[in-house]
Every structure is written in C-alpha cells, then in structure tokens.
Amino acid sequence: KAGVTQTPRYLIKTRGQQVTLSCSPISGHRSVSWYQQTPGQGLQFLFEYFSETQRNKGNFPGRFSGRQFSNSRSEMNVSTLELGDSALYLCASSPLPWETQYFGPGTRLLVL
C-alpha cells in the first residue's frame, strides 16, 4: 500500500496570509490526525478526524481548522499566518482512531 502522502511538501507564505495543507491517508484508513512539529515545542497535536467528524482538538487558536472528506482525505487550514506558525506539519492515518498511526513526510511551512 502507498503510504500517507502530504502536499505540498514545502510552502513559503507571508504574515497575514492563509494556507491549506492536504493529507491523503493510507487506503482503507479512516482516521486522520494532524501534528505540528517545532524545535521549541516538539510534536503537538492539532486535530483528529474520523468519518468526516472532528473527534478531538488540541490546544491551538481558532485560526487553525481542518476537515475530512468522505474519501478520508483531510485538509488543514491556517488563517492570518503568524511567524510562529513556521513549522513542520505532520499528518498521520490509522484504520481506526485507537489503532497504530502511520505518519506522512510532512509539509514544511515557512512564514516570513
């Protein structure tokens, strides 16, 4: 099976802009989670989706949002970008929420 794919792999944006990141889970996986990775804070949970419903949300401001489609693909959106949003955004998929998560390569976002 193909692994988790994320697009784009790299992004450069300026403060105030918005960005949309995409994640395609492993075929048959219905749960998708998003994480933010930064040198200072490490890996932090953003959201978890299962069957098109947000099941859980991390401690991030409302500028961070996401959704999941009927084919289990997921997108996350960050509005009004800030310099501190520069990070590697990781997507992980699993067959069900409580099963092993498999990670994508990440999207590296740089906010200038």
Added chain:
Amino acid sequence: AQRVTQPEKLLSVFKGAPVELKCNYSYSGSPELFWYVQYSRQRLQLLLRHISRESIKGFTADLNKGETSFHLKKPFAQEEDSAMYYCALRGGNYGGSQGNLIFGKGTKLSVKP
C-alpha cells in the same frame, strides 16, 4: 495533566555498548505507550508499542506502571541506530480513547564507531 518526559536531549554511545533511552509519563488512567523513531531524512515511524511486547531491531521496552516509565533498551548499539527517538502516550481504552498521541521532546541517539 498528561505528559511525556524524555530527560535526555542527546545520548551518545559507542558501537556495541548498551543503550537506554529514558521515558517517564504522567497519566491518571491506563495509557498506551509507544516509541517512534525518525532516521535522517525519513518520516516518523513506529518502533514498538507496549501492548505488543515485541522486540524490533533488537529494541525492547517495558511499561513500569509503578515508576510510570517506559524506557527503551538495546543491549548492543549499532551505528544504524543513530536517529531521533520519541516516546508517546495515548490515553483511554479502545473504542473510547482519544486517538491523539502525546509526544515527548525526543532524544537524539548518536552511535559512534
């Protein structure tokens, strides 16, 4: 509060030496514990989970509920073990659990020849 602590940012050992990567957690219920590894320029991948009790690439980890620890061990380190290692926790019971993982800050293991 749920928390995972990896006290060492960097651990440097020589090839053939034993390795122990420490992980302590804080969780009031019955957590599920994992070790993930990230080799250079590769994606994060599962190394092992406590419920499977497997030994992967010679690594083992035992959940010690009394000490709230899940240390990762290998008797003889190899150069190819050099990587970033993350301990992670997931809370709750199957079916009702929150799926998200809570990660430690990671330990960089460097195995010297």
